[in-house]
Amino acid sequence: xxxxxxIAACAxxxxxxxxxxxxxxAAPGVRTDSVAPLIGGAADCVVKLxxxxxxxxxxxxxxxxxxxxxxIVTTLSLLVNLRGVRVVLPDGRRFEGRxxxxxxxxQLALVKIEAEGLPFLAPVPATDLAGGDTVMAxxxxxxxxxxxxxxxxxxxxFSVRTPLEARRLAQDFDYIGDxxxxxxxxxxxxxxxxxxxxxxxxxxxLVGKVIESVSTNTRINYAIPSEEVIAFLGGEAAxxxxxxxxxxxxxxxxxxxxxxxKLGYRHVSAYVERVRPGxxxxxxxxxxxxxxxxxxxxxxxxxxxxxxEVARLLPGQVVxxxxxxxxxxxxVEVKVGVAP
Amino acid sequence: MTHANLHRCLAWVLAxxxxxxRPSGTCAADVAEEARQFEVAKARAIRNAVAAIAPSMVTIExxxxxxxxxxxxxxxxxxxFRVADGPTTGLLLSNDGLILASSFNFARDPSIITVRxxxxxxxxxxxxxxxxxxxxxxxxxxxxxLSAARWVPAGEIQVGQYSIACGHGLGASQPFASLGIVSAxxxxxxxxxxxxAKTSPINYGGPLIDLDGRVLGxxxxxxxxxxxxxxxxxxxxxxxxxxxxxxxxxxVLSRLRKGExxxxxxxxxxxxxxxxxxxxxxxxxxxxxxxxVRIAALARPSPAERAELQAGDIILExxxxxxSDVAELQRKLSDRAAGEKIVLxxxxxxxxxxxxVLLAAPKDIGPFDTPEEEEEAGADDAELxxxxxxxxxxxxxxxxx
Numbered sequence: 001x002x003x004x005x006x007i008a009a010c011a012x013x014x015x016x017x018x019x020x021x022x023x024x025x026a027a028p029g030v031r032t033d034s035v036a037p038l039i040g041g042a043a044d045c046v047v048k049l050x051x052x053x054x055x056x057x058x059x060x061x062x063x064x065x066x067x068x069x070x071x072i073v074t075t076l077s078l079l080v081n082l083r084g085v086r087v088v089l090p091d092g093r094r095f096e097g098r099x100x101x102x103x104x105x106x107q108l109a110l111v112k113i114e115a116e117g118l119p120f121l122a123p124v125p126a127t128d129l130a131g132g133d134t135v136m137a138x139x140x141x142x143x144x145x146x147x148x149x150x151x152x153x154x155x156x157x158f159s160v161r162t163p164l165e166a167r168r169l170a171q172d173f174d175y176i177g178d179x180x181x182x183x184x185x186x187x188x189x190x191x192x193x194x195x196x197x198x199x200x201x202x203x204x205x206l207v208g209k210v211i212e213s214v215s216t217n218t219r220i221n222y223a224i225p226s227e228e229v230i231a232f233l234g235g236e237a238a239x240x241x242x243x244x245x246x247x248x249x250x251x252x253x254x255x256x257x258x259x260x261x262k263l264g265y266r267h268v269s270a271y272v273e274r275v276r277p278g279x280x281x282x283x284x285x286x287x288x289x290x291x292x293x294x295x296x297x298x299x300x301x302x303x304x305x306x307x308x309e310v311a312r313l314l315p316g317q318v319v320x321x322x323x324x325x326x327x328x329x330x331x332v333e334v335k336v337g338v339a340p
Numbered sequence: 341m342t343h344a345n346l347h348r349c350l351a352w353v354l355a356x357x358x359x360x361x362r363p364s365g366t367c368a369a370d371v372a373e374e375a376r377q378f379e380v381a382k383a384r385a386i387r388n389a390v391a392a393i394a395p396s397m398v399t400i401e402x403x404x405x406x407x408x409x410x411x412x413x414x415x416x417x418x419x420x421f422r423v424a425d426g427p428t429t430g431l432l433l434s435n436d437g438l439i440l441a442s443s444f445n446f447a448r449d450p451s452i453i454t455v456r457x458x459x460x461x462x463x464x465x466x467x468x469x470x471x472x473x474x475x476x477x478x479x480x481x482x483x484x485x486l487s488a489a490r491w492v493p494a495g496e497i498q499v500g501q502y503s504i505a506c507g508h509g510l511g512a513s514q515p516f517a518s519l520g521i522v523s524a525x526x527x528x529x530x531x532x533x534x535x536x537a538k539t540s541p542i543n544y545g546g547p548l549i550d551l552d553g554r555v556l557g558x559x560x561x562x563x564x565x566x567x568x569x570x571x572x573x574x575x576x577x578x579x580x581x582x583x584x585x586x587x588x589x590x591x592v593l594s595r596l597r598k599g600e601x602x603x604x605x606x607x608x609x610x611x612x613x614x615x616x617x618x619x620x621x622x623x624x625x626x627x628x629x630x631x632x633v634r635i636a637a638l639a640r641p642s643p644a645e646r647a648e649l650q651a652g653d654i655i656l657e658x659x660x661x662x663x664s665d666v667a668e669l670q671r672k673l674s675d676r677a678a679g680e681k682i683v684l685x686x687x688x689x690x691x692x693x694x695x696x697v698l699l700a701a702p703k704d705i706g707p708f709d710t711p712e713e714e715e716e717a718g719a720d721d722a723e724l725x726x727x728x729x730x731x732x733x734x735x736x737x738x739x740x741x
Contacts, residue, residue, distance in 0.1 A: 035379065037372035131514050132386030134379040157386060157519045162512035181510060183518035183538045185577060199379040201372075216509050216541040217424035218576055269403045269452065291403070293454055293462075299401055301425060322462060324452060327482070329462040 043150040045121040050086040051079040062139040062194035065120040070113040074193030092148030123226035126204035139194030156184025166211040179222040187219035196223040253339035254313040257281040270306040284332040294322035392553025396489035399456040399508040405448030429507040429546035439479040441545035443470040447569035471602040475560035478596040494587040507543025529675040532582040539581030548583040557583025605678040605699025608642025632656040647697040657685035
């Protein structure tokens with residue numbers, strides 16, 4: 001009896017140890033020691049790019065082989081230009097890369113080397129990537145990998161797919177469309193142009209250049225979704241800018257009918273100073289001293305942003321305005337009119 | 341216990357052990373599938389945790405305000421960081437509209453603060469108070485029936501447990517979430533836990549959560565002791581992030597609710613190391629615990645003056661703990677707030693005294709006495725050596741403590 005009790009106690013003890021060491025409540029029967037099988041041979045398809053440094057652009061980067069005959073996709077930068085770029089394969093072979101095509105809207109470039117029978121990665125749409133998913137990025141960060149050394153690998157968690165307002169070296173970042181945001185640190189020199197892999201080891205994105213988010217002033221770790229890579233390789237033109245251009249008919253300017261308080265040249269909050277009687281603003285119930293804080297969900301920080309946002313509206317469109325009135329938030333719908 | 345029960349029990353144990361020990365002959369495809377299954381399970385765990393906290397997270401938008409002013413030419417380098425437009429993150433602390441965020445999010449002193457709940461409703465928020473030590477801010481919105489976050493009791497937080505740093509700073513539809521572990525507890529004189537999850541303006545003010553979606557701490561930038569409104573932001577995404585656990589929030593919550601800002605508390609003295617006097621050294625050899633820190637000069641008015649401390653006094657202990665050098669005393673005082681009382685053991689000539697000092701904010705402390713010739717040298721010595729972990733404390737200023 002004594003022995004039995006000891007065994008039972010041991011069993012309970014072992015069970016709790018086993019339960020505690022099962023990380024992240026994975027299903028039983030799961031090996032957790034490595035993502036190596038997921039990365040597979042991806043590193044064999046990643047090349048190192050070298051060129052001349054220009055200004056604050058680093059003279060090195062990463063590219064992904066996308067065909068057995070030596071097509072390499074990478075991000076657009078001064079590194080890949082008409083003078084060509086030096087390409088070093090994972091086996092150490094060196095080639096002169098010829099720039100075949102670029103796409104400024106997608107920030108992508110296609111480079112060709114004269115070689116055959118190479119391993120390559122086929123881009124796979126990132127559409128089923130969900131928050132929390134494991135992602136892995138490969139790249140020539142800080143040009144640590146030399147000669148026949150393979151590039152470096154890091155692992156992180158994917159968060160969200162979102163448009164990103166960003167700057168690059170004090171200029172606006174021209175990419176249009178969504179990016180993939182994750183927490184692996186790829187905002188490093190040389191990382192751009194490397195593949196982002198999902199938990200199946202599929203090539204779901206291309207790591208982008210180092211940029212700073214306008215909303216945080218910090219460097220963002222992101223990738224261009226593979227859909228854009230696929231479309232680029234297929235020769236599709238990039239989508240036009242998502243923001244509609246100013247109305248084609250210059251005589252039909254959008255009109256709301258509020259005058260904002262302005263203090264000289266200073267950026268001031270969008271306080272309503274006057275509402276024209278009978279105007280769309282008056283119809284919607286906007287009042288003097290309201291503060292316009294958002295139009296169609298987009299935040300309005302100051303009078304200039306208000307002007308820019310209104311210029312984008314189309315006459316006849318019904319747009320939600322978010323106002324601060326005293327300590328209240330008031331939502332109104334403005335039917336945009338035509339400037340008299 | 342019957343045999344049948346025992347057998348069932350052992351079968352369980354064996355089944356659980358089988359998880360870890362697979363036969364080595366498994367083929368590559370199986371290994372890849374197992375590795376993928378694990379990542380899938382992990383992703384699901386993260387998603388569930390984030391989904392559990394999401395209704396308690398708010399997006400903070402601000403209008404107006406200016407960049408914080410860099411304090412003097414020798415201010416900390418972080419203050420060259422320019423605060424962006426946001427949005428930033430906050431956390432529902434109560435069901436009736438109390439919101440906890442980071443003071444970093446309000447470094448620009450915005451004129452208007454609005455808060456967007458996870459259901460899209462917007463409210464005007466009032467900033468009740470800031471804690472410059474824990475880098476917290478408390479806001480209130482006029483709303484009810486909100487989903488206050490669930491917290492992990494501080495005593496249950498373990499180094500090594502998974503942690504997820506969540507934030508709305510990208511303004512995206514879903515929160516940003518970075519996975520890491522708890523790297524340390526009781527950091528910065530016990531006010532913070534440390535994580536290697538990526539923290540940045542994207543999630544300052546947001547929750548660091550466990551896999552159940554419970555809050556381990558509120559994510560804040562903290563670098564060294566003291567520092568300006570932006571100290572610590574230079575460490576963003578570095579793998580060294582900080583969060584304030586619930587008990588350390590509760591320490592100051594009632595004061596913050598009353599609208600009291602919490603500022604670093606100072607004594608109002610210039611500190612200097614003990615002179616290397618042969619007699620002193622002999623004394624120290626005899627009584628190793630009697631090292632201390634000399635008061636080189638007093639500010640007037642100041643807490644030191646009110647407590648009748650004198651230039652030349654040697655501080656031996658703080659709250660019953662011996663003090664061996666200036667850096668140690670500064671570090672131990674760095675999380676004390678104005679309005680708190682501390683007890684110093686002080687040696688004055690041949691006497692030792694216990695002196696209670698009510699700490700005051702730097703703005704309530706007057707100019708320093710001009711130290712005498714020899715003491716002036718001592719005041720300069722009060723500077724910490726470069727590279728000390730408190731190096732972004734403005735130690736070059738005599739009002740250091």
